[in-house]
Every structure is written in structure tokens, then in C-alpha cells.
Amino acid sequence: MQHMWLSLLSGLCLHLVFLCSAEEGLEFPNFDGKDRVMDINERNYKKALKRYDLLCLFYHEPLPANKGLQKRFQMTELVLELTAQVLENKDIGFGMVDSQKDVKVARKLGLEEVGSLYVFKDDRVIEFDGELSADTLVEFLLDVLEDPVEMINNAMEVRFSIKLIYFKAFQEASERFQPYIKFFATFDKSVAKHLSLKMNEVNFYEPFMEEPAIVPGRPLSEIDIVEYVTQHRRATLRKLRAENIFETWEDDMDGIHIVAFAEEEDPDGYEFLEILKDVARDNTNNPELSIVWIDPDDFPLLTTYWEKTFKLDLFRPQIGVVNVTDADSVWLDMSNDEDLPTAEELEDWIEDVLSGRVNTEDDDESADEPENPDSYITEDSDEIHDLDEGDNDDNYN
Amino acid sequence: MQHMWLSLLSGLCLHLVFLCSAEEGLEFPNFDGKDRVMDINERNYKKALKRYDLLCLFYHEPLPANKGLQKRFQMTELVLELTAQVLENKDIGFGMVDSQKDVKVARKLGLEEVGSLYVFKDDRVIEFDGELSADTLVEFLLDVLEDPVEMINNAMEVRFSIKLIYFKAFQEASERFQPYIKFFATFDKSVAKHLSLKMNEVNFYEPFMEEPAIVPGRPLSEIDIVEYVTQHRRATLRKLRAENIFETWEDDMDGIHIVAFAEEEDPDGYEFLEILKDVARDNTNNPELSIVWIDPDDFPLLTTYWEKTFKLDLFRPQIGVVNVTDADSVWLDMSNDEDLPTAEELEDWIEDVLSGRVNTEDDDESADEPENPDSYITEDSDEIHDLDEGDNDDNYN
16 A cells, blocks of 8 residues: 555656656656655664754654545655655655654654654754645755854854854854744954944844844843844744744734735735835834735645635735634725725724724624724625625636 | 545645644645546537636646556646646636547647647637646636736726727737736826836836836837747746746757756845846847756755756855756856856856857866866766765755
């Protein structure tokens, strides 16, 4: 049975091989059927930890009795097998830890969440909380293989020895956040000047901000840096990415997310994103505000699901509030406007969201709010169902 | 048999469902097992063409006798089935045309290349020559569904009737290139002024160029525009994209590609890309030059394959010449430099490539060239094998 499953995996990365047989240089990998993922147990886990630069362990429930779940389980194994094959020359070990049979090993290794993937690098454990596809996992592991601090410019050798002690705190802090938060360093005066970076100073760039914040305190210890980054890592505007999609979604604000859809490659989407950035810059010090920006181009398989769930046309930019427990949502009505909202209009709307004036629970009570009942699309209203269908017909021809 | 294959497909998009069961809003699709892809034949092809906004036909060889190829074939079907499911509410038909059984239908529809996927929209046929994964195909079809000309700003209604006749030529030209080349129009004076666009003028923006070229002639006919775009569509710097990866790779320059690897999100990669753009801008009028830029982040499953085939470290930016018939290659040695090459140095190297002084056939004769034997890495040299391994050890820890 195992082998049949293995050969199937080739389909995970099936491409138009017929067309390019005459040309070389673009060979998408097909799984070769060789077992590379270990069954981890008490006898072999220590050896595995020592042997590889990285050890990547999938912590799973025992093989389920249900056939559908069994297949899903085997496909997980195959995603790991293909990843292992693609990264074969990189000194990464792959293994499975059974939450029932290997309960002792799991406790010793600190594995907690069943269904999670843990990466061991040196004495650190990094949890992978992204889309479990071979693409995303390969990219993630290649990022983890790199040094956690990247040097800007190579003039470092000259001065490296002088800065070693101070630099160590920075480097050790960086290891806590790899690969999710990038750490850069420079030992080059001109680079530092260009970045307005003072000696021994750590600047923190929040995504989409033009000006960095200066991490307070000097000299900075590892703990200072770790605490600052932990406290500030949830950005005012954060992009949804495959590599940590579930982590981001779980990090909601009191059960809701403010979600903005904008295609960066589309003129309207690009403009809307610029407005979002302005809003984020104006509100960077508001810890209550974090907007999740989704570029639909990054998640083609989710696009129609989102359109259906949220009753939206994703050919246009959108912004709304989503309740993460039931996916109930409310969206800013931008359909009748010729222009996108200004940053000020968007800030007014966001203020309404944060104050609770706009929320996902008022759908049925919208008649009770005399102020401006038509200005928000609520997903449960029949009126909107009809509108949606009309819109679709116009757009999709 | 069919059903087992169908249920397997769920693995094509397997995700950490265990983790996010408490939260809603991120449901990656699992194939539901329902057949949506039609078997196209002489009796039903006309009806299918009429019935849908888009008809998407896979033109294939008869089911092979070889079991491995059979599985691959079935996986293609399943990619189409998942795509059909995800796009279910979009009025797109999906079908298979057998190159042996349905030879007459294929001739009538103008299907030529076995293994290709053809999309019928109105009276046009668009060939898909990209990565045959559900992700890429869904995104491609969503692009094809859109209008081929996108309006910038919505003040168009006012003046639309006046410009209709002239605009028609532009719109019809746009249909020939959808979705590969984007067409935009505006009827808004301020937008036009901002773009320095004169009335009834068509500007052509080559990728990565700051200034557009003005398509010559006025009034422009559909044919004028089509001819100009056809002649200029191969950009001086073009990005490799999943949606037309094979088309780009097949469009080589006398059997070679100049290939540049640069990660846009990496500081070194970003800087190198800026240099490449400078070079492209300086040489935009040289029809001999077209550099294929590959961002390794876009193709995680190919990264290690490329590293192995070209003997490269893709954690760093690279540029080289690849012979597409045998994937033989020669790369500019940037490993000993602290800084990336300047635009001028890169142009000198490109000149050497275009003149044939640097080429993939000289590997064994490098000793005969006394000028500067060490300045290029050639893939067959043992010396480089050792260098590569050394590099890897340093980088991957």
C-alpha cells in the first residue's frame, strides 16, 4: 500500500513535461519512491538530533481508523518525503513522532501540539505553523538553514573581533525569531550612515514603516532585544503569508481580524495598499490596531472560498471585520464610490470598528441603526445576496 | 479505480487542519470527489463552447499502457477536477480531448500541441503554457475571466461613448495578449496627465523600464498595436513566472538564456536586481539582449535542482549563461568580491556573452584562454566542485 501512495505523490508536482522535453533546465521534482522520513522512537531520537544540522519532526496522532483520515495522514507523510528528497543534499533529517507510541520521546523533546511540525537547530526548537505543502516547507527550511543574522556588506572581517561580545546578544536574540523575523547587521560605516544607525544601536523596522524605532537601552542584552521584539512583533499592517498563515490567523484581536484584500499587481489594489500603508503609519503606536493584508494572488485556492464565505468580489480591493470563531463578517461598502476611500475615511471606519460601532453581530439589527444603514455590506442580508449575483454577472464576462 | 484517485487528490492541498479547527476563515479546499471535467467529443463540443463563458480543454494523448504514465495522466485529470471545483461558481467548463479518439474535434477546434491546455473565451483561443498545478491554473483562469482592458479610474462612463470607435482597436488588440500582457486605459484627464499620455496615444511599458515607448502611428489600428506588441514583448529583463514558465524558457536566444538568480526579499538579491534593472534600462533597445530573472523564492521545489544542475549557491545572487539544450552553463564569478559587480562590469560581461567570448562550450578549453582563466566558474571543473562544497558547509550551519 505504501508504495502505491508513494508513486502517487509525483502528481503533487505534475507539470507539462510533454512540452519541454526538448529543453533542459526546468525539471520539477517527481518523488522517487525512496523512504527518507524516519520513524522516531526512544532508541534513535538522540542520534538523529546529533546527526543533522536540522531535524524536522512531525508530531502526529496515531494512524486513525477512519479511511479518509488515513489517506490524509499518508499524504502528510508524502509531503515530508518529497521535501526530504528535494533537500537531500542539505543535511536535514526528517522524522515522525507518534503522540501515543512515542509519548516519552515527545515529552523529552518538548513537543506539545499534535499535528505540528518542529524543527530542531542547534539547541533551539522552531515550530512550523504554515501551509503544509512541499513548496512552503522547502522554502521555510531553506530559510532556517541560513544564518539568523545576515550581514549587510562584507567589510565585517576587519572589525568583527572588536564587536564580538556586544554582537553576541544580538545574534542570540535573532535565533529566537528565525526565520519569521529577519535580523541584519553591518560593520561598515557607510552602510550604517546610510541607515542612520549609530554604533551598537538596534533599530526595529516594522513592516511597511519608513522610519525605524530605536530599541531603548544601551548596552542591550539579549533579553532586552527579545522582550522588545516580542512586544512589537504584531505589526500595524501585516501580510498574510503561507509560511505562518495559521499562526497569523490565530493571533486575532479579541476574536476579530480587520482584513484587507488587495492585489499588489493591480492598479486599484496597489493604490488601496498605499492608502493602507498611510493608515498604518499614522497609527503605528496604536497597539489595538493590526490589519491583516491578504494579496489574493498569493492564495489562488482560497480566493473563491473567501468570496463565498465573505460574499465579496475579490477582483476589487476590500476591507472588513471578520469574526474568527464563525467567519461572520462585515465589509466597508466601496462598490458605489468611483474612488477608493481616502486614508482619513478609512481611519474613521477603523475607529468605528475599534469602538465597536461597526461589528459582525449587528447584521440583523441594521434596521435599528438609523444613522446610515446602507453603508456597510453585511453578509446575512438578502439584499446583498442579490447584489452579489448581479455584480458577478457583470464582472465575469 | 477512478474514485480512489479522486479521494487522493485531497492531498494536493493538505494543510494543518488539526491546528486551526477552532478558527474559521482559512479553509483550503479538499477535492469532494464529484466529476466536473467532461469527456469532449463530436456530439458535445459545440454545446460546451456555447454554454460557458470560458471553456478549458486539455488536449492529451490516449491513456498510455505504461502504469507510471497512467498515474501521471490521472493526476492531470485531478488537477483539472480540483480547479473545476474551486471555480465552480464562475461559469467555466472543463474538458478532455483525446488526440486519437477525438482527432476531428481537435482539428475543428484548432488544437495542435498534445499536452497543452487551451482556453476558449468568446471567439478567442488562449494557450496555457505554465506550471500545471491547481494554484497556477486557478490564478490564470481568474485573470482570463477579467476584462482584457482595465480602466484606470472610473470617470470613464461620461466620455465612453465618444471614444468608442478608436477604443475598439485597442480593446481588440488587448484580447490577443490576455492574460500575459496587461492593457490599461483611462478616460480621465488627470490620470492621463500624470502618465504623460496624450489623447488616443498608446504607451508601451516594458517591464522594469521607467519610461514608456510610444507606439508609432496615429490613428492606430488593431493590427498596428498587435504588431508593435508582438515585436517588443520579449523584454530586456523578464521575470520567470509559474503562469508561463515553459513559454519563457522555450523562447531562448539562439539556444541560450542569460539567467540571473536574485531573491528580491534579500538585501544582496535586491541590490543585484537594481543593478540588473540599470543594465536593462541602458540596453533596452538591444534586441539581442534578454535576461531571464529568476527569484528562487517563487520556485522552492526547483531551487535545489538548479543548485545541483548549475553547481551554484543560490543563497547568493548569480548570473550566467545556460545552454537550453543540455543545461550546460557558465557563471560569472562573484564569490571573491566583497561587493556585487557594478552595472558597467555586468555590461562588459554581457558583451562578452553576446560576442561569444563567454560561452558554455569553452569549459574544457579554459586553459587555452590566458587572459583571465579564473574569472568564470565553469560547471565541469573539479576545482569548482571543491569550492562549492566548501561554500555549502559554511553557509548551511
